[in-house]
Amino acid sequence: MTIQIGDRIPEVNIKHINEGIETVDTIAFFEGKKLVLFSVPGAFTPTCSEKHLPGFIEHFDAFRDKGIGVVCMSVNDPFVMKAWAASQNAPADMEILADGNADFAKALGLEMDASAYGMGIRGKRFALYAENGVVKQLEVEAPGEFRVSSAEHMLTLV
Numbered sequence: 043m044t045i046q047i048g049d050r051i052p053e054v055n056i057k058h059i060n061e062g063i064e065t066v067d068t069i070a071f072f073e074g075k076k077l078v079l080f081s082v083p084g085a086f087t088p089t090c091s092e093k094h095l096p097g098f099i100e101h102f103d104a105f106r107d108k109g110i111g112v113v114c115m116s117v118n119d120p121f122v123m124k125a126w127a128a129s130q131n132a133p134a135d136m137e138i139l140a141d142g143n144a145d146f147a148k149a150l151g152l153e154m155d156a157s158a159y160g161m162g163i164r165g166k167r168f169a170l171y172a173e174n175g176v177v178k179q180l181e182v183e184a185p186g187e188f189r190v191s192s193a194e195h196m197l198t199l200v
Contacts, residue, residue, distance in 0.1 A: 044151035044182075051175045052149035057120040057140040059127065068146060072175040077137075078105060078196050079113040080169040081152065084161060085126035089188050090116070094167070095130050097193035102133050104197055110171070115139040117147055117164045141165060152182065169196050 045052070051072045058066040080098060082090035098105075098112050105112050114132070116123060120140035127138045139146070147153040147165035156164045169191035171179040179199045181190035189195065 045170075045177055045180065047177050047180055049177050051172055051177065052146075054146045054149045056115075056146050057123075057142060059120055059124045059138040059140060063120040063124070063140075068149075069175060072172055074174055076108075076110045076171075076173050076200075077113050078110055078169060078171045078200065079115060079139075080191055080193075080196070081115045081147065081165040081167065083116070083154070083156060083164045083167055085116050085118045085122050086129075089167075091126070091130065093188055094192070095126075095132065098136070099130065099132055101193040101197060102136060105193075105200070106135070108200060110200055111135070111137060113137040113139060115141055115146065115165065117141045117144045117153075154185075167191050171196065171200050 051068050053069045055065050058064050082094050102112055119142045123138050123140040141147055144153050144163045152166045152168055153163055154166045167183040169181050170177050183191050
């Protein structure tokens with residue numbers, strides 16, 4: 043079942059990239075914070091690298107000015123996510139999560155099968171806004187679309 047507005051973020055262990063790579067519990071990660079989490083189907087893929095992540099980098103300060111942290115997630119291993127964030131010059135304060143086995147995407151009910159493209163199970167392209175672990179906004183893209191999960195759109199909702 044897909045997570046809905048008003049639901050709590052499910053509890054999953056996920057890899058968090060900062061100075062190194064650490065395992066974090068999603069309940070603890072979201073607790074006491076206002077966060078916009080956006081998910082991309084794959085690091086280094088065209089739309090993700092040319093539009094999605096760059097939009098959140100460009101508008102990072104606008105979210106921070108509203109007291110909202112920005113979190114990027116993908117079903118990739120933590121080493122790929124760390125390299126991708128570095129290659130895109132992501133701000134040091136942007137949180138990067140690697141959902142290597144799609145556990146978090148599945149717990150959210152937002153996984154997709156991209157096997158036809160050689161990518162296996164991935165997370166859908168989406169963005170959500172959560173306060174203290176409760177989803178307040180959720181925008182899930184239709185297949186092949188990039189509109190409602192953009193930084194620009196999410197800024198109008200928070």
